[in-house]
Amino acid sequence: MSADKSTSWSYAEGLPVEDEVLRRARERSHELGLFPVSAGVSAALTVLAASSKAQTAVEVGTGAGVSGVALLRGMGPRAVLTTIDPDVEHLKAAREAFAEVGFPANRTRTISGRGQDVLPRLTDGAYDLVFIDADKPSFPDYVSQAVRLLKAGGLLVVNDALDKDRVSDPAIREASTVVLRRVGKMIRDNDSLVSAMLPTGDGLLLAVKR
Numbered sequence: 001m002s003a004d005k006s007t008s009w010s011y012a013e014g015l016p017v018e019d020e021v022l023r024r025a026r027e028r029s030h031e032l033g034l035f036p037v038s039a040g041v042s043a044a045l046t047v048l049a050a051s052s053k054a055q056t057a058v059e060v061g062t063g064a065g066v067s068g069v070a071l072l073r074g075m076g077p078r079a080v081l082t083t084i085d086p087d088v089e090h091l092k093a094a095r096e097a098f099a100e101v102g103f104p105a106n107r108t109r110t111i112s113g114r115g116q117d118v119l120p121r122l123t124d125g126a127y128d129l130v131f132i133d134a135d136k137p138s139f140p141d142y143v144s145q146a147v148r149l150l151k152a153g154g155l156l157v158v159n160d161a162l163d164k165d166r167v168s169d170p171a172i173r174e175a176s177t178v179v180l181r182r183v184g185k186m187i188r189d190n191d192s193l194v195s196a197m198l199p200t201g202d203g204l205l206l207a208v209k210r
């Protein structure tokens with residue numbers, strides 16, 4: 001990345017002004033040892049959820065709720081977010097964030113479990129948006145499940161898709177990097193998807209189901 005590109009990236013990440021709710025959710029994330037989505041990704045999630053008019057969304061990796069708040073803020077007033085995480089402490093922290101925003105409890109369905117166990121139980125073609133932010137080794141399976149879960153026109157969003165800038169360097173063979181390279185190609189080569197990689201945060205891979 002040129003010096004200018006890196007400055008522009010930092011500028012884009014620093015531009016969103018986050019409110020008290022998101023700041024507290026970030027604090028809880030750090031207390032729990034979690035890495036929430038960046039400010040740039042959080043802002044992008046709100047825009048993507050709003051522009052896709054998502055009424056139903058699934059998130060894998062609730063954490064302490066930073067991305068969940070961002071998604072719900074973009075979704076319509078009666079839209080529902082189903083969010084999955086095996087850690088009950090993380091889910092509790094996320095529920096605090098959702099309550100602080102004032103979202104009615106029936107707008108979030110928090111499911112305690114692992115993505116690989118829960119996603120197969122969700123209904124085919126019932127979701128407008130799927131956001132993946134947990135458990136990198138399972139990303140290829142989550143992408144396959146997401147394609148099944150999305151309605152036509154639905155949006156898939158994969159976080160950390162550039163794996164700390166390692167994906168672009170073919171010499172790096174870290175397990176997570178190899179998986180994310182595979183996911184990028186898998187999505188690009190799937191004729192039922194149109195996709196784009198944004199350099200926002202640590203890479204945000206977007207795909208719409210035709």
Ligand SMILES: C[S@@+](CC[C@H](N)C(=O)[O-])C[C@H]1O[C@@H](n2cnc3c(N)ncnc32)[C@H](O)[C@@H]1O
Pocket residue numbers: 029034035036037060061062063064065066067068084085086087090113114115116133134135
């Ligand atoms: C990076 S954090 C998510 C951050 C969150 N999206 C945010 O921006 O606030 C990853 C989360 O994934 C959860 N997790 C780990 N393994 C998982 C799995 N197999 N399925 C679903 N969630 C998992 C962890 O407990 C953790 O809360």
